[in-house]
C-alpha cells in the first residue's frame with residue numbers, strides 16, 4: 112500500500128515545488144513539509160541553502176523526496192501524528208530571513224525540547240507606530256501521543272533545536288511588508304518554535320516513563336519564552352495578538368488567557384487561531400479516532416494542568432483540549448480562521464488512514480474535486496459540525512471568524528492565502544482584511560462561506576495531481 116503511493120507522492124511534491132506554471136498559490140504548503148524534513152532529517156549542516164542553484168534544488172528534490180515520503184508514511188501510518196503542512200518553510204527567494212534565537216534562560220527552569228535541547232524563537236523588531244505592538248505566532252506540527260512517536264520526533268526540528276533551521280522567512284501575517292500585511296507589518300513579530308509535541312502544554316511530572324529520556328515540558332517552554340519576550344518589551348505592549356497555526360493554533364487557544372494576564376490591563380489583547388479548530392468528531396466508521404488520540408497525548412504529557420479548570424472538573428481532561436470546549440471558558444477576544452474542509456482534519460479525523468481499508472475514500476481524501484456525491488454529503492456534515500461547534504463564538508460580540516469553503520489547512524502565514532490579489536475571499540474580503548477589521552473594531556466580522564463548491568476564489572489542494 113505504502114509502496115504503491117510512493118511514486119505518486121514523490122511526483123506531487125516534485126511538481127508542486129518545481130513546476131513554474133502551476134505552482135502559484137499553494138506551493139508553500141507542499142514545499143514546507145519537504146524543506147522541513149529536508150533540513151531536519153537530511154543535512155543539519157546545510158546552512159548555505161539560499162545560494163543553491165535551481166539545478167541543485169532539483170537534484171535535492173529527487174533524493175530527499177524519498178526521505179520525506181518515508182517520513183510521511185511513518186507519521187501517517189497511525190493516528191494523527193502527522194505534521195504535514197503545518198511546518199514552516201517557503202521556497203528561498205527574495206524573502207527576508209529571520210534568525211533563530213536559542214532561549215538560554217530556559218536552562219534555569221529546565222524548559223527543554225523533547226530531546227533536552229534549548230527551545231527557540233525568531234524575532235523581528237517593530238518600528239514606527241508599531242514599536243509597542245506585539246504579534247506572537249506559535250509554530251504548528253502535529254503532536255506525539257506515545258513514547259515511540261515522541262522518540263521519533265525528538266530527532267526532528269519539531270523535537271529538538273539541534274535540527275531547526277537557523278534562518279526562516281516571515282510571510283503573510285509575519286511579513287514586514289505593508290502590501291502583504293497591511294495591519295501588522297510594523298509590529299514586533301515573534302515566531303515561537305514548537306519542539307515539545309503537546310501544543311506547549313506538557314508537564315514534567317509525566318516524563319521519564321519506562322526508562323526513556325524524553326523531556327515533556329511544553330508548559331515550561333511557553334513560560335520561559337514569555338518571560339524572555341516580556342523582558343524585551345512585551346510587558347509594555349499597547350496592542351498584542353497571540354496567534355498560531357494547526358497545533359500552534361491549538362496552543363494559541365490553550366494559552367490565550369494566560370497571555371492576556373501577562374500584559375498591561377489597558378492593552379488591547381486578542382487571540383487568533385488558524386486551522387487549530389480540531390473537531391471532536393467520529394471517523395467514517397464511527398470510531399473516535401481523534402478523541403482517542405488526544406486522550407493519549409493528554410495522558411502521556413500531563414496536559415490537563417494547562418487546561419481550563421472549569422472544564423476538567425466537569426469532564427474527562429482529554430475532552431477539554433478540544434477547541435469547542437476551550438472556547439466555552441476563554442475570556443479574551445478570539446478569532447477563528449479555519450477552512451470548512453480542512454484537509455488535515457479530513458485526512459486524520461474524518462477519514463484517518465485505516466478507516467478506509469477498501470480505498471473508497473482514497474482519491475477524495477487527497478482532493479475534494481475527486482469526491483462523489485455521497486462523500487460530499489459526508490463532508491457537508493463535517494462542515495455543519497464545525498459551524499455547530501462555533502455557535503458560541505457566533506454569538507460572542509467580541510469574537511470573529513473566517514470559515515471559508517476551501518480544501519486547505521493553515522492560511523495566515525503565507526502571502527498567497529493571507530492577502531494577495533488572488534487569495535481566498537469571503538464577501539470580497541481577504542483573511543488579512545477580515546482579521547484587521549475584527550482586531551481594530553472596524554467592523555463585526557463573522558464570515559461564513561457558502562458550502563463547497565460555491566466560492567470561486569478558493570484554490571483547493573489536490574494531492575493527486577502531478578500538475
Ligand SMILES: *[C@@H]1O[C@H](CO)[C@@H](O)[C@H](O)[C@H]1NC(C)=O
Nearest residue numbers: 257258259320321322410411
Ligand atoms: C510502560 O510499560 C508498560 C509495560 O510494558 C506498559 O503497559 C505501559 O503502557 C508503558 N507506559 C507508557 C507510557 O508507554
Ligand SMILES: *[C@@H]1O[C@H](CO)[C@@H](O)[C@H](O)[C@H]1NC(C)=O
Nearest residue numbers: 395396397398399400465466
Ligand atoms: C472501528 O470500528 C469498526 C466497526 O465499528 C471496528 O470493527 C474496528 O475495530 C474499529 N477500529 C478501531 C481502530 O477502533
Ligand SMILES: *[C@@H]1O[C@H](CO)[C@@H](O)[C@H](O)[C@H]1NC(C)=O
Nearest residue numbers: 531532536538539540541544
Ligand atoms: C473587491 O475588492 C476590491 C478591492 O479589494 C475592489 O477593487 C473590487 O471592486 C471589489 N469587488 C466587488 C465585486 O465588490
